[in-house]
Amino acid sequence: MRKFALGLAALAIVGGTLTGCSSAATSASSSPEQAAEKLKNQTITLVVPFDPGGGYDAYARMLAPKLGDELGATVIVENKPGAGGILATNEVVHGKPDGKTLVLLNGPGHLGAAIAKTNGVRYDAKTMSYIGQISSEPDVLVTSKSSSIASADDISGKRFAATGPGSNEYIDAIVLNQQLGMQNQVVTGFKSSNEASLNVIQGNVDLHSRSLGSQQPGINAGDLKPILVIGENTGAKEIEGVDNLLDVVNDDQKELATLHTKLISSGRLIAAPPGIDPGTLQVIREAFEKVMTDEAFVKAAADSGRPVHYASGDDVQKLVNDVMGSPQEYVDLITKAYSG
Amino acid sequence: MLDAIWSALGEAVTPISLLMLLIGVVIGFLVGILPGLGGAVTLALLIPVTFGMDPVPAFSLLLGMYVVSAIAGDFTSILFGIPGEPTAAAMVLDGYPLNKKGQAGRALGASLSSSAIGAIFGAILLMALIPVMRPLMMGISAPELFAAAVLGLTFIASLSSGSIHKGLVMATMGVLLSLVGIDPNLGTERYAFGSLHLWEGIGIVPVVVGLLGGAEVLQSMLDKEGHTKTAVAPHLGGILVGVKDSFRHWWLMLRASAIGAVLGILPGLGGSVSQFIAYGHAKQTSKNPEEFGNGAIEGVIASGATTTAKDGGHLVPTIAFGVPSGASMAVLLGAFLILGLNPGPEMLGEHLEVTLSLVWIIVLSTIAAVILGYLLIRPLAKLTSVTGRSLVPFLIAMLTIGAFSNTSSLDDVWIMLVFLAIGVLSTRFKWPRIPLLLGLVLGEILERYFTVSYTLFQFSWIGRPGVIVIEVIIAGMILFTAIRIALKKRAAKGELLTLGGRP
Numbered sequence: 086m087r088k089f090a091l092g093l094a095a096l097a098i099v100g101g102t103l104t105g106c107s108s109a110a111t112s113a114s115s116s117p118e119q120a121a122e123k124l125k126n127q128t129i130t131l132v133v134p135f136d137p138g139g140g141y142d143a144y145a146r147m148l149a150p151k152l153g154d155e156l157g158a159t160v161i162v163e164n165k166p167g168a169g170g171i172l173a174t175n176e177v178v179h180g181k182p183d184g185k186t187l188v189l190l191n192g193p194g195h196l197g198a199a200i201a202k203t204n205g206v207r208y209d210a211k212t213m214s215y216i217g218q219i220s221s222e223p224d225v226l227v228t229s230k231s232s233s234i235a236s237a238d239d240i241s242g243k244r245f246a247a248t249g250p251g252s253n254e255y256i257d258a259i260v261l262n263q264q265l266g267m268q269n270q271v272v273t274g275f276k277s278s279n280e281a282s283l284n285v286i287q288g289n290v291d292l293h294s295r296s297l298g299s300q301q302p303g304i305n306a307g308d309l310k311p312i313l314v315i316g317e318n319t320g321a322k323e324i325e326g327v328d329n330l331l332d333v334v335n336d337d338q339k340e341l342a343t344l345h346t347k348l349i350s351s352g353r354l355i356a357a358p359p360g361i362d363p364g365t366l367q368v369i370r371e372a373f374e375k376v377m378t379d380e381a382f383v384k385a386a387a388d389s390g391r392p393v394h395y396a397s398g399d400d401v402q403k404l405v406n407d408v409m410g411s412p413q414e415y416v417d418l419i420t421k422a423y424s425g
Numbered sequence: 426m427l428d429a430i431w432s433a434l435g436e437a438v439t440p441i442s443l444l445m446l447l448i449g450v451v452i453g454f455l456v457g458i459l460p461g462l463g464g465a466v467t468l469a470l471l472i473p474v475t476f477g478m479d480p481v482p483a484f485s486l487l488l489g490m491y492v493v494s495a496i497a498g499d500f501t502s503i504l505f506g507i508p509g510e511p512t513a514a515a516m517v518l519d520g521y522p523l524n525k526k527g528q529a530g531r532a533l534g535a536s537l538s539s540s541a542i543g544a545i546f547g548a549i550l551l552m553a554l555i556p557v558m559r560p561l562m563m564g565i566s567a568p569e570l571f572a573a574a575v576l577g578l579t580f581i582a583s584l585s586s587g588s589i590h591k592g593l594v595m596a597t598m599g600v601l602l603s604l605v606g607i608d609p610n611l612g613t614e615r616y617a618f619g620s621l622h623l624w625e626g627i628g629i630v631p632v633v634v635g636l637l638g639g640a641e642v643l644q645s646m647l648d649k650e651g652h653t654k655t656a657v658a659p660h661l662g663g664i665l666v667g668v669k670d671s672f673r674h675w676w677l678m679l680r681a682s683a684i685g686a687v688l689g690i691l692p693g694l695g696g697s698v699s700q701f702i703a704y705g706h707a708k709q710t711s712k713n714p715e716e717f718g719n720g721a722i723e724g725v726i727a728s729g730a731t732t733t734a735k736d737g738g739h740l741v742p743t744i745a746f747g748v749p750s751g752a753s754m755a756v757l758l759g760a761f762l763i764l765g766l767n768p769g770p771e772m773l774g775e776h777l778e779v780t781l782s783l784v785w786i787i788v789l790s791t792i793a794a795v796i797l798g799y800l801l802i803r804p805l806a807k808l809t810s811v812t813g814r815s816l817v818p819f820l821i822a823m824l825t826i827g828a829f830s831n832t833s834s835l836d837d838v839w840i841m842l843v844f845l846a847i848g849v850l851s852t853r854f855k856w857p858r859i860p861l862l863l864g865l866v867l868g869e870i871l872e873r874y875f876t877v878s879y880t881l882f883q884f885s886w887i888g889r890p891g892v893i894v895i896e897v898i899i900a901g902m903i904l905f906t907a908i909r910i911a912l913k914k915r916a917a918k919g920e921l922l923t924l925g926g927r928p
Contacts, residue, residue: 137469138756143763146473164466165833168624175621204614205621250612274567274610274877276693279748279755283692286746287563289881302747302762306769389476389763424612 120364124184125157131355132188134173136166140298143391144219144353145189151382155372160187169251170194171205178208182361184369187216192351193253196408200416201423203251211409212359214366217373218396221352223316224257225324226294227309229286237265237313237333243291245271246281251423253349254278257294257315259422260345264330264338285309297321298390316349319394344415348408352394354401370398430552433781436481437789445482446786449489450793454801456490457497457509463830464494464510465752472760480764481782487760488783489790491753495733496540496794503532503725504808505816507638507823512696512732514633514862515704519717519724521641526720529806534667535722536729537798539678541791542671543730546682547689547737548787554690555773555780558745561690565742568886570693571874572895574867577698579902580705581864585857586718592860595851599864600871602627609873610880622836629697629866630831634824635841636858640848642820664802670722677707677723678730685731689738692750693874696735697866701859703731709906737787744772744780 115123131149135141145162153160165173170191177188199210228234234243245258250273258271272290275281278299285293286308294315303309304323311327318329334342355373357366376382377395386393396404411419436442449471456467468487475483498509503520516536523532554561578596585592605616606626617623671678681703688699707727708717717724742748747768749755761768772780808816828841851858878886886892 136752136755137466138472138752138759140759142469143472143759146469163833166625167832167834168621172621172624205624249607249609272877272880273612274873274880276609276873277748277755279758280693283562283742283746283748284566284881287566289566302767302769305767306747306771308746308769385476390765391763 115362115364117364117367120184120362121156121368124365124368127158127185129153129156129158129160129185129187131160131162132173132177132186133162133164134166134170134188134191135164137164140296140391141189141191141353143389144393147386147389147391148189148219148355148376151376151379152372155375156369168205169198171198171203175205175207177356178213178358180358182214182358182365184357184361184365187355187357187369189219190354190356191253192218192221192354193256193348194251195354196348196351196405197253197256197419198251198423199409200411201251201420203420203423208359210405213405214357214359214361215398215401215405216355216357216366216369217377217398218351218401219353219355219377219393220391221317221319221350221394221396222297222392223314223318223324224253224294224349225297225300225304225311225327226257226261226292226313226315227285227300227303227311228291228293229288230308230310231288232291232310234291234312237328240292240312241265241267241269243269245269246275246284246290246293247271247273248275248278248281249273252278254281254293254295256419256422257349258292260341260418261294261313261315261330263418264334264342264345282309297324316346319392340412341415341418344408344411347404351401351404351408366398373398426555429777430781433778434785436778437485437782437785439481441479442482442485442786443789445478446485446489446790447793449486450493450790450797453490453493453790454497454794454797457494458500458805459509463752464491465756466830467494468753468756468760472756472763475760476763478764480766480776480779481786483760483764484779484783485786485790487757488786489793491757492544492733492736492787492790493794495736496537496544496791496798499536499540499729499732500533500798500805503529503536504805505638505820505823506641507820507827508633511629511633512700512735513728514637514697515700515728516725516732517637517641518704518728518859519719519721520728522718522720523722523725528663528720530802531663531667531670531722532725533798533802533806534664535671535725536667537795537802538668538671539681539726539729540733541795542678543682543685543732543734544736544791545788546679546730547686547734548784548791549737550683550686550734551737551740551787552781552784554741555777558741559770559773562742562745562748564889564891565691567874567877567881568889569891569895570691570870571878572892572899573688573691573694574698574870574874576895576899576902577702577863577867578871579899580702580709581860582906583705583709583714584701584859584863587855587857591855592857595857596860596864599861599866600868601864602861603865603868603872609869610876620836622832622834625832626869627840627865628831628837629862631828631837631841632844632862632865633697634827635844636848636862638820638827639824639841639845640852640858642817642824643845643849644852645814646817664799667722667725671726671729674723674726677710678726681707681727681730682734685734686738689735689750690741692742692748694870695751695866696732696739698863698870699735700728700731701863703727709909733791737784740783744768744783 133141133145149160149162180186198206247255284290311324314324314327315330331342456462498513499516501509502513502516506521508514520532581596582589607624684703685699707723708714739750739754743754749758828837831837
């Protein structure tokens, strides 16, 4: 009997510990003033679908206190890694649209998975309530310093490195193969994108495409050389004078190249669950805009190596609609990049 | 170089650096002792604090915290049988039994001193490798990691207490479990049964917490009255005995440090493998291997030294090429970039002083941790005089939070509970648990790096210099074990003869 009681007590403790981790709140349609009042002194969770320490986490932790100041609320960052971000996005999409749950999305990954309707995606990217864009940077295709590859003309027949199907670097490889009419092999299975990069430096594999911010250290150290920019060039010195995908594709591929540029440049997005009331959405969008246009914030961000790039919630919504309405050819291409 | 070493020391002992170091050490202690708060998460939380700081004070805070959290993580393993971090799992195996015997002080003393030596060993190796780390890293790719994982497999035999066959079965189960998740090469789902959570595979944190910690807690709940350790008063005078023990086994301590530091250089291998290799090695070379698992001080010394030695090794790929091994180093790499430091040749030329100051920071924070730890051991060891039963509610909360914090997901708590059940069953029916854990960790590495090696090089990788070195070590290990077994058999025969038994 005592054992049974102990077991019950144990269960109660497990249960108690867990219920402490979730909270409930109510919401109803309201004017911006009422909405602002409702968020005052509340705790807002900014979900990061990746591990602590990466770029997404850094942006979230940079934004959280400032956004909190603007809203008069406390914004906390919560890391929920898993399934390349889909896990956390699913959860947020089906969460309460009361403005107390926000998510920082990897634009290309989020939209790519939605276009490809990959396994596990349980949301329609168009229905989410977008707050705005916090950063945008192009991808840069690189090779080792000692490689014979000098420009995009030389990359046919070489091998790409990528972590795995569905990753941003794998999508780039598949898109480049199609757009430049190549059949290059993609070597997958690297544990991290840094490990893939080291193998490029070692000369074990030739090409690797990932975000500018991730490529900068290798380029600056003189280990890597940039070959091609994919996405809008934001004017960083490391990629000055490097060809852009839009310049090297044939005319019949321009439309798809433009769409892919849009996808890559969607960057890092802040969003709330679908169905948020307009008043609350407006309040959060305005607070976000204030933070993102604050000169001190922009400068501090650039100084810490995490430059911000602002786009309003409306603009992001338009971009999402554009990308989600892509022609079948692009949808097929992205689907292929997810199925491996 | 010598000038740079001394001026780096000068940088590391400025008042602001020392202040940051002390703050880091105190935070590191708390983080290490409390399961659930991992080193990586805390590093991420501390990074905004370092905005605008100079590199050396910033790293004094970050690296100081991180090094000390590994030292203090062993405390939880010894005191409660629940690993504070996955890298403190091997410490449970002998540290906790010693505690149950009333020798908590001795185990804590031995773990503290061996951790300190390990950390300093790792730091010295890091410094020694500065001139050659970039050429060295150019030769380490998937094949070397695959070979190192095969080396890890050879330790299954010595980690299977009792029957080797049972050990092999458990290791195979572990490898099979490692197949759960998204296939690293093809991106297809395997055994995920529609659960997105399982896409990433079965996490090592909930498995370690359930299999080792959870099983212990349940054991103490199911213990008949009187079996709890109320009777044994903690022997606090043992701290110095533990310290002496570790220096009595100085050669083992150095070998375990070397295993941790050298394997730490391989990015992608992770600290959870090297602790078991060091532990297995200690058992293989011990005069009393049968004591392992029941409170062998050598087990504590080997695990303590290897856990902290790995940090010096981990910094090598991070500094040389910006390739972090594991989550914590990834966060630290982020800090490098925020402070305007580019990993690569810059860190070995222009910013050599910063790199060297990292060595000093490891040494200084270790010394601070030893002093603080020595002061804290007494009050901590008193905790063990609380009866097992009254600790149970607290321990269950620790288990739950420990598993939950892995990915802030309830699913990890279920995984922890499943492995808790497996842990209890294997203890009850005497099936070794460690091979299962090792199989789970190694399975993923073996599969991933075999396919990458093959895609990159077909089979020509077998002749790469790094791979040959590991192949020779593996062959040596097998030969060594065969000779030992043969000698033992002969000795046993001889004994039988002298006793007059039938040969």
